[in-house]
Amino acid sequence: MGLGLSLLGGCPSIVSRASWGARASRSNSYLPSQPVHWVFIHHGESSACHSQSQCAGIVRSYQNYHMDSHGWSDIGYSFLVGEDGNAYEGRGWDRIGAHTVGYNSKAVAICLIGSFDSVVPNAAALNTVKRLIQCGIDKGKISKDYVLRGHRDVNQTSCPGDALYKLIRTWPHY
Numbered sequence: 607m608g609l610g611l612s613l614l615g616g617c618p619s620i621v622s623r624a625s626w627g628a629r630a631s632r633s634n635s636y637l638p639s640q641p642v643h644w645v646f647i648h649h650g651e652s653s654a655c656h657s658q659s660q661c662a663g664i665v666r667s668y669q670n671y672h673m674d675s676h677g678w679s680d681i682g683y684s685f686l687v688g689e690d691g692n693a694y695e696g697r698g699w700d701r702i703g704a705h706t707v708g709y710n711s712k713a714v715a716i717c718l719i720g721s722f723d724s725v726v727p728n729a730a731a732l733n734t735v736k737r738l739i740q741c742g743i744d745k746g747k748i749s750k751d752y753v754l755r756g757h758r759d760v761n762q763t764s765c766p767g768d769a770l771y772k773l774i775r776t777w778p779h780y
């Protein structure tokens with residue numbers, strides 16, 4: 607595909623809340639201190655998606671579930687990443703999320719759209735996760751010496767799925 611170096615650096619394409627059709631948040635609280643030290647990886651336990659319209663629909667369904675079933679103020683994750691290669695803005699870099707009990711006010715959480723118990727996300731999604739983390743470092747939102755973990759490392763859950771969990775344990779900063 608001839609990926610140039612220019613494509614590998616910098617921030618990935620981030621689909622704004624307006625572009626995926628987000629509902630308004632019911633309240634905002636902001637991270638007390640930045641850059642944050644922790645980056646958590648999650649999966650959404652849904653079907654995967656391979657186009658922006660498909661991924662946007664799944665992100666809206668996650669938001670509805672979080673707001674209507676959990677009663678949260680907004681979608682829980684900071685960002686979501688689809689196999690279309692896009693990142694989707696959840697609570698973004700600056701707002702406290704609802705994703706990792708005990709760490710919400712000191713972490714950025716990235717959710718891979720899909721279920722990754724037996725397969726890993728495709729290369730487009732994985733590359734976007736890595737670029738998003740680097741983007742956060744470049745913007746001063748994530749510490750240069752951040753610690754990467756999977757949700758299951760700190761909470762009682764199978765998230766982010768066996769296959770994805772095994773993979774991120776091989777990544778830098780894990």
Ligand SMILES: [Zn+2]
Nearest residue numbers: 648649757765
């Ligand atoms: Zn999780």
